[in-house]
Amino acid sequence: MNRPLATSTLWILAATVVLVVALIPFDPVLSQRAQGLPGAIVTFNKRITDFGTFSWMIYGFGFVIILAYIVRRVSSNETVTGKARTARRLSLYFLLTVGATSALVHLFKLIIGRARPELFADHGAYSLTPFAYDDLYSSFPSGHSAAVGAFFGAFSMLVPRLRPLFLIGALMIGVSRVIVGAHYPSDVAAGLLLGLWTAVATAFFFARKEWLFRFNEKGWPLPKALLPPKTQ
Template sequence: MNDDSIRPAAPPIVGRQSLWGRLSRRYAARRSLHVRIPWVGYAFTSINIVAIAFFVFDAPLGAAAKGLPARLVRFAGEVTDVGRLVSILVAVCAVLIVGLLLTRRLSKLQRRFRVAYFIRATVYVAISVISASIAVHILKYAIGRARPPLFDAVGIFHLEPFNGDFLYQSFPSAHATHIGAFFAALALLFPRFRLVFAGLGLWLGVTRIIVGVHYPSDVAAGLALGVWFAFATAFIFSRFGLLFSLAHNGTPTPRRTLANS
């Protein structure tokens, strides 16, 4: 008899497939709870807000931007770069590192769940902001709207699609998009502080108008786009039972325990 016939079967190979296998099982187990992302109502509301800003506020504020107090403009210039993609990602990584360091004082079991939570939350925020950033930069380049410094020369309606110049990349605001995605993600993770995050997001978005590089409609569109990506990413995470579950009204809410996630 061949020795190969009596050898025990080789253990299954575990690796990347085991991760995808677990995610697939999570997805399949929650398939009955899946709901469609309510993009139609959100898009309709956002388009109307952007249109109102465009037709009502852009021209007056575009003309008045040069007359704002120098101290206000200087202050806005000092804080507006919080909305840069690099700044947000650095802040997210810093929070992750601090969070992981704080878990060293917990018990082994608590530390395990806390580490899992911090990693998942970091991945969620990063995906929300990065995906929104990719979308907004494509739109800015394709639309080619003139920025407020060109208001006297071309007004608010001038477009030069695919121009690529900084002065023709006004709509939507990338800073506002990053800010919208970041603070909406935080509001979904920590709903108790959602009003604080909403206020911070709005004020940081407005700094783009104060420093004179965007119109109100640019900022409104950017914030709406960022918020949308944060919500859409949360919906996707909820379908795998990661970080979020769906409330009765279909909105993503933080899961109550990590032990069940």
């Protein structure tokens, strides 16, 4: 593992631990207050929260448009064959990022077995039932949050100048999971950062092969179009 990847991994891991530990004591009160927000706010969050399920009927068209935009940006000087290769690698980047995130989330959910907020009255906020094989005991980490963390994290690596917008989008979906009563805040923090970590780690892997990304002078993966051509 190269030093920048190790450093990035440690930073994201440290941020995850700090956020989760800081939020856990406030999970019950924040969850109850979020669910008690005005009806219009709750309704709005119910409408946007299912974006985290990656429903193809809802998001597929937008994804194709954004993907086409990125292909044009990162392969502006390539031939038709080169553009096709770039499109395949973009698809592979998203597939690996989201797929790896999904596998990790389901593993952690199964091992930890945290009861969801809807069981708060019976079990409280800190009930753990490992290997319950029941969705009611799969609150930590949030799958929706991890999915959008991976999805928007991948876009933020590919289009750095729009990174704040992508991160805000991921945060909005994550917060919605608390407002609709599906997760506690610490579940969301862990999910978002897990997805982001996977997007970053996959970008490092691609940069080693010089697929889509190359390392800059500091060893950080950037889209190849943003870096000067390599000298022979």
